[in-house]
Amino acid sequence: MSDNLIRYISKPHPVTGVTNAKLGIWCFLASEVMLFGGLFSAYVLLRTGAPLWPRGSEILNVPLATLNTIILITSSVTMVMAWASLAMKEFSKYKRYMGMTILLALAFLVVKAFEYGHKFEHHHFPSTNTFYAIYFTLTGLHGLHIVGGVVVNTYFLFPGSRMWEHDPEQFMGRIECAGLYWHFVDLVWIFLFPVLYLL
């Protein structure tokens, strides 16, 4: 094996006990927590500083957001099932579950597009007021993360899945890391949903 390769991407590092890939994705997710944390902090600051703040349920579409919550939770299950299928050496099942994860992510984006479209029709933009500014910023950034997840998962469904034939262990590690990212995106939505839509 060439010395130029990154080591311990499939086997756990003897010092940390985890693969470098897994440690790397967790450090990335830590930075993501800080990114969203800054915006949540801005939300608290804006809300506590405002003399009036609308209840999200009165101006946003709660049924659509509830539907999106269920879609995202379901996609988290299909993602973890994709990883479990690989662990059971069932590649065709992996493809089915990964395909479902991508379709559910696209469904989330379509619902979100309807929601945004409805807001724009009524001339509600980020510049309309502070509530809409933080609403569009938080949901827009989250939506971009969904798009990123779709791109990565589509790569692992089609060209990237060829790795399964020659290095199944590393491929499984990659799906585990993609899964960690995807569950994080779900986790962010779990907090965004009540904070923006229900309170």
Add this chain to the structure above:
Amino acid sequence: MEHSTEEIKKHVKVYIAVFAALAFLTVVTVAISYLHLPIFQAILVALVIATIKGSLVACFFMHLISEKQIIFSVLLLTVVFFAALLLLPVFTSGHPHVA
């Protein structure tokens, strides 16, 4: 990480149970929002339910429940800085209102 097929089948049952719990808690969150509780109670209830849901995702889907010490160290540091970020508004706003 090597997993036996039997072990994974047990995991799959847990994933289905977690999914059911998450769906149920989502319905509960929405139902409670229709009760129009006073704002402080509403925030408390919504955040408690969201934290339970988030913990289920982190523990079972992200396998934190069986993760190594180094990952917890990274997360502990993250929690400290995240808490500092969220407390910033408390220290910077003199007379906060919650509308």
